[in-house]
Amino acid sequence: MLAVDLYEKRRSFPAELAEFEALIDAAGASVIEEIVQSRNRLDPAFLIGSGKAQEVAERTAALGADLLFVFNAMRPRQRRTLEKVISVPIVDRTMLILDVFARHARSREGKLQVELAQLRYRQSNLIGIGADLSRLGGGIGTRGPGETKLETDRRRIGERIKALSRSLESVRRSRATRREGDGSEPIVALVGYTNAGKSSLMNRLARSQAFVADQPFATLDPLMRRTYLGDRRFIRLVDTVGFITDLPADLVAAFRATLEELDAAALLLHVADASNPDWPRQAASVDAILHDLKLSAKPRTLVLNKCDLISERPHAGGTLCVSAKTGAGIDALRAELRERFP
Ligand SMILES: Nc1nc2c(ncn2[C@@H]2O[C@H](COP(=O)(O)OP(=O)(O)OP(=O)(O)O)[C@@H](O)[C@H]2O)c(=O)[nH]1
Ligand SMILES: [Mg+2]
Known part of the structure; x- marks a missing residue:
């Protein structure tokens, strides 16, 4: 695995690298060596400079690696020059996702x-x-x-x-x-960063059995369930595909139709993983993607999940803090939803 740290202030390199490795894991591969180079900018031809590229080529050959995962986005030209030097297939982040x-x-x-x-x-x-x-x-x-x-x-x-x-x-x-045959109850969509616990929350609220796993992109297909909020009130809850920083544009375009479920929603429940110190960055990425999807104007409520794993409540005034796992805070969430849809 090859990564270039560009010292970008607004990003967290270690967090994004860990995320990249989780993706590699979810793809069924494992990293045998991590090659990290720090540079001020990417080399226009080789990404990492020709000397370093040669070194990486020798290392991949010596280790008997099957693939080279590259963390940074490459231009076609950079990919082609690298491919000439490296003898194994090169897989970038988009291909991995x-x-x-x-x-x-x-x-x-x-x-x-x-x-x-x-x-x-x-x-x-x-x-x-x-x-x-x-x-x-x-x-x-x-x-x-x-x-x-x-x-x-x-x-x-x-x-x-x-x-x-x-x-x-x-x-x-x-x-x-x-879809036309569906009832008239309001649709509430669970959105958020991948692995935040959207499906777990869906299962908790709707008593459904959506697939849950500790890996990115466990959910791909939207799932809708009629959900009782108490006080004779129902909503239709939708679980959706998770987001990730720099979600590939081709993927967003391809999933547009599936994401149309979000257009029909009366409310977006933005689920964030409060146990991950990186959650504010993740939440900002989700906001950016919602903006790209022209969903910024939709009513949205932030729900911090996995609160069973944190000892101190994050400073985000008035935000709901729940645990899909233990059920803590779920009644408050139901009450909030009831108030939203009288
Ligand atoms: N401790 C704890 N773990 C949780 C909680 N909610 C979810 N998890 C775990 O977090 C991991 C991801 O949960 P999912 O429900 O699959 O997350 P998701 O947002 O649907 O993820 P994708 O569909 O992959 O985008 C699983 O291992 C869950 O068991 C929680 O409240 N507390
Ligand atoms: Mg899921």
Whole structure:
């Protein structure tokens, strides 16, 4: 794994690096060596400078690594020069995130969306595609032998993108009709950083059995459950895909339809993991993504979760502090929701 620390003041390098490793983990790979270089800026050609690139190439070969994960975003040019030096496939953060999504997609729509995002990313970054991606290098962001046939690959990618877009369209039409039959109770959507505990909170509030796991992007497909708030009041609660800093644009575009569930929501419950010291940065990322999705105007309530893990309440006046795990604060959350929807 290769990372360049650019000393960016508004970001936390250690937190983002840990997050990157969690993604690698969720993709089913493990890091055998971490190469971190500190620089003021990225090298325009090699990302890390040609001498260092050579060193990394030797290290990957000596360690017998299957892949090189690169933490920083690369321009196509930087990727190509690095690829010439490094003999193993190079996987960047976007490819890694797309890979985790691909592993976790269950619904037909989810699978189509991820594949579409992967192909678009490959297309715009001139990454070749092998005959069968999943067979190569353990299936993680692999580039495959198709690399040398970039031209035919591009044509094939273009055709596949068209076919996928058509299939997605028909899946979506049937979903839209399904939604029409739903009741008139207000929709409340759980949004937030990945792994914050949205699905756990959903399970606690709606007595549902959504999949919960201590890894990024456990949830991909939205889940809606009618939820009783007490006092004969109901809402429809929606669990959604988690966000992450610099969520790849191709992914946001591909998941736009799924995220449309958020458009229909009367309230967004922003769930943050209070036990993570990095939660304010994560919450800011969520806000930025909601802004990009044109959802800033939606009523929003911040809910700090995992409060069982912290001894001191964070200084965020009036914010709800709950634990999906122990149930602490859940009654107060229900009461707040009842007040919102009289
Ligand atoms: N201690 C503690 N752990 C929690 C709490 N809520 C969730 N967790 C744990 O946090 C991890 C992530 O929980 P999820 O509910 O899957 O989180 P999520 O926000 O749905 O995550 P994604 O769907 O992956 O974006 C799991 O290991 C949960 O058991 C909580 O209140 N306290
Ligand atoms: Mg989830």
